[in-house]
Amino acid sequence: xxxxxxxxxxxxxxxxxxxxxxxxxxxxxxxxxxxxxxxxxxxxxxxxxxxxxxxxxxxxxxxxxxxxxxxxxxxxxxxxxxxxxxxxxxxxxxxxxxxxxxxxxxxxxxx
Numbered sequence: 581x582x583x584x585x586x587x588x589x590x591x592x593x594x595x596x597x598x599x600x601x602x603x604x605x606x607x608x609x610x611x612x613x614x615x616x617x618x619x620x621x622x623x624x625x626x627x628x629x630x631x632x633x634x635x636x637x638x639x640x641x642x643x644x645x646x647x648x649x650x651x652x653x654x655x656x657x658x659x660x661x662x663x664x665x666x667x668x669x670x671x672x673x674x675x676x677x678x679x680x681x682x683x684x685x686x687x688x689x690x691x
Contacts, residue, residue: 605645609635609645609649610652612635612676613635613648613650613652613656614652614653614656615627615631615656615676616631616649616652617654617655617659617660618657618660618666618672619672619676620653621656622667622672627669627672627676630676634676634679634680635649638684638687639687
């Protein structure tokens with residue numbers, strides 16, 4: 581029984597550290613998903629394709645990342661439909677470039 585508490589603490593620390601690393605990648609996927617939703621709603625097909633291609637080529641192909649991208653896209657699209665003004669194409673493209681860099685940094689393989 582004395583070993584149970586330290587073992588539980590160690591397990592919780594390991595889970596917290598692994599989810600912390602995963603959160604950075606998920607946050608990067610969600611960020612590009614939000615921009616994808618805005619680009620969809622604002623009729624910017626080139627930026628929609630760019631966001632989708634970035635996720636496909638950079639992020640690991642897992643259900644979790646796919647769902648994070650889709651959920652962020654849907655939420656941003658619906659929010660944009662509530663009368664939010666569309667950003668100009670240059671601003672949206674700049675935001676997309678920053679999101680792509682963040683995505684690449686999140687999934688860069690250590691050397």
